[in-house]
Amino acid sequence: MNFQRLANTRGLLHFRFQALALGVMLLGVPGCQPELPGEEWEPEPATVAREMRVANSLTTQALVLNAISTNPTANTLVATGGLAPLFDPVTGNSYLRLQLRDPDAQSFMSYLVGCALPAGHNVLWKDPLTLAVRSWEGKAGLCPQWETGAPSQVCKNRVSSCLLARNNALGRRVELSIRGEDALQPTLFSLENETRPVEHDPDLGNNRVPSYVACTTAQSGMNRDCGWKADFIGRCNAGQEVRLGAGGKAPDQCATGSALGASSGASMMLRVCEGIIGCDQGNTRQLGQSEGTCATTDAAVTFTCPASGFFNVMSAPYDSTLTGSVTVAVETGTPAATTYRLSEKAVFRVREGAYYGNIFDSGALATKVFVEESGRIVGKEQIIQGSVYRKMFSCQAPEWTDAAAYATHRVCALPGSGSNCAAQPVGDCIDYTNRSYPASKCRKEDGSVVAGDWDFEECYDSTGTLWSEPITVFLYEPCGLTSSASSKTCTWRSAK
Template identity: 50%
Template sequence: MRVFCRSWPAAVRSLCTSFLIGLAGCEPAFMEERAGWGTHEEEIRIPNSLTTQALVFNALSTNKIANRLLGTKPLAYLFSPPGEPTIAHQLQDPAAQQFMHYLVGCALANGQTLEWKEPATGLLKTWHGQLGICPAWKTQVPTQACLQQVSSCLLARNNAFGMRVELSLRGEHPLSPSVFQLEPVTPPAEYDPATAQRLASFVPCGTPTLGVQRNCGWSGDAIGSCQPGTRVVLGAGGKDPGTCTGTALGSSSGTQMVLRVC
């Protein structure tokens, strides 16, 4: 028996060529390419904790039949229960499940979902869209441009260590290089990069929890930066504590609020 080995970078390049990009075959009813560019503004922050193992060696992209089905059929046709038999069989691989979690996040828009059945348990589960690079793929055959862009998104979200790192996916406009500006303030990360688990402070409280020691159910926000030693006053609807007069700082509604500064 011969065993052939190749480096992981080569495998990733092969994936970029063979998976998604080159799969648009002779199938009917392809969704049309977008005729022109429009404008759309929304958050494009997304994590990149897709492991190289799941990206390159999952049972979907490495199987010739499943690979072709992915590039030539709507996602709902392949995955919505009962699902396409070959795809359902390949989903027994945990790496394939992780791979699809990221593919759906790249392709479908925020608010779109794709239901699928977990082969080992028979339980119905849901993948959620995030970026909306190719939302029509849910119900239509993907175009070549769609496959290329989703491939790029998947490769950008690869992290060899499986750590969760926030990305901001943006392109360059040849006539206006500065059209996509960096955010002036980076919102706080709600996940531990090493474990990809949500920090306890941002997890919903299991039971009603009150007091300054509460460490659940917080909403994160960022307001800017300042020079060390500068006096900064924050508020949730109260007066300036230094004067007890003037305009209220911030606002609150519905219940008593607690403001925690980190």
């Protein structure tokens, strides 16, 4: 489920779901992450091409101290009513509108609606500060009934898991793959057959890569940084030459090579970037670009496969005022291992852990944040030891070198002291030496509804209570939710 891929923001659940300020982690050697049991090198087709990638950029501080979810009155209102009527710009609940004077409450609601409602559905609301009518957009569709009526307990649990999966201490917009199960909706967490490059660079905040933004004036040529579109993602052997095209011959094979791919409409250009995030001209991730090869206007690129083993392709018409399309193809045979149009499973391979529980239990809050009639926001400066949500939990994949340390950094706004956490880390989801509870916190590490996605299912909390709605997060790289690297906290160890 590429929650946009829910960027944990596009998204990362596409949901490529889009985690700390505080602790930096050592990035594992690129390309050396272990494959999960049963996972092949090439992408495996998914049962349904439904985007459940999401982006992860909700800060932990905003999740644990906001005037909606950590306000018992507001929490109860939201948990027992339909989102659209509660926040209707004209007839909505006046108390909730007052609480939206807290910007973190607005951010929380944006992610709640993104998790609960499907794409194409939204909730209108009136900004109490500007009086403008705005919209929170649906994305993952984990609880469609919440749009107009009260959610079921299963719905609340599943959306809670989604919210926890999408937060991180720094608010970095990183795309995730979220996976889970719903026996009544077998395709709810189906993975994408083909997954597209990420359009947001975490180092640029919540901004798109400039090249993905439409041109405001007519421009031409491959050096422009506007008007490009994401094509797909590929994988190759580090250090080997890779050739791909959209109708042209590779520039180093004009005399003997064959045309690769095709294009239609306007003359088209290609740009190739390292990893899964698009790039601008001259960016360090740029591997090559072309506006035509071999004395033609047909584009093709030859580049050296980067150390990460991943690349992505962008396309654009030579003239930004025209339109065209490409079908990119890679050279076959040598290197034989080059694969293009990877699936979500093939791109997001690093299993992080599972998240579960219930945020929407006003009796299980460790603190209260609220907005007074005067507009003053009360409770933002609190430091709460442990989890603010007493019924939210996380377990970590056993592949982390120091799972406990990683978990604290992942779910706590102040990981150094274990404070202002959004959940209680409970240990390894699966202990390979003892798969029984309490050594292993989950009964399964690959649910049967979507076989082969390696999601943790049926997970216990610290009291031995079983939760049946966990969400498992998969990352593209181990330290994607951190801004830098320096300690063992984020080291992904060798497979057992």
